[in-house]
Amino acid sequence: MLKYIIFDFDGTLADSRHVFISAWNSLADKHKYEKINRAEWNTLRKLPILERIKRLNFPIFKTPLIISDFYRFYRKYAKEIKLYPGMKEVLDTLERKGYNIAIISSNSEDVIKEVLRRNNVRNISQIMSSKFIFGKDQLIRRFLKEQHLRKSEVMYVGDEQRDIFACKTAGVKIIWVSWGYDAKELVQSQKPDYFVDSPKGILEVVYQQDR
Template identity: 55%
Template sequence: MKYIIFDFDGTLADSKEAFLRAWNKLSEKYKYEKLKVEDYELMRGLSIKERSKHVNFPMHKLPLFMPEFLKVYRESITEITLFDGMKELLRDLEKSGYRAAIISSNAEKNIREFLLHNGLDNITEVLCSSRIFGKDKIINKFLKKHNLQQAEVIYVGDECRDIVACKKAGVKVIWVGWGYDAAEIAQAENPDYSVYKPEEILQVIR
């Protein structure tokens, strides 16, 4: 194992409030249903298609909507925090000789600003997909760039689409229980490992 690849939102970063703020700002503009903090748990138990139906959002508009959403999201980037235990995990991974990277469907500019703001200089590789279902292609690109075998990396993510992408790319995946998808949704996709505390990630890798 050489590289630990992390998802960003819901895995490394607790961006729930930034997401809700950006969504509600744009939902007012485009007449979609607004979300309250208490809607978060309900949404965790829904698939992406069910979520889009819940907020009256047509999925075919996603490619046009995402760039504007991520731009508004960036307004809250300094308020987004690392999940408790993540900074210590990244430090321990570095001490153990592992390299860390991020592959996300967020914008690279947002992620790099977050890393800079939080003093995280041990993640130098950030790759982003403009499509929320395109992570498998980015993972394959990462493997090719670094001349890595599939068994030399493991992906850490919080959503079903992370699990599906990893299976397509042929790499192992650790699902984390503190992110956007609830356990009953994620477990249906059979992740290789499931963890509920950041320190358990290092236990799995070792």
């Protein structure tokens, strides 16, 4: 039986695409990488993350150097980050049905809390944040250990190829959502456990899993 539903934040719960692009472009000159042309966003969504990074001439080793700049930008413009339509209702419904809700994200905890506060979301039991592009599987394992949970008692909801990889590595099932950062063409070969195209689909999968 499922006890926890774990959500990714950016691209899954929250629409932060425009803030991400603005942050990326505002720091491009400082860190010497290419800016994102908004018209090319859908093309970038179809590329694996390492190919995107190569296309934008971004040295991945610089990630730790710019992450604090990104967090500062996100804090400044957190008011522009909104929950996707229908996601608050999903969270409220899951809580009413007795599920616990957590967030494991690469965004900073304070930004996530601010966005949740502005959207009157108060039913998140735990938020875990990683400063690394990869490595969510380690956070998932830590979460399971801290909460004394079996792998079968949690399900993750995410939007990226790296979310699928992390879940498969950690041994938990994942619901992939189509409205986020990665395109369906990119993730199909990764075979997430479930594909959904609407917030309502998340509830349908959870209920189906617990029958």
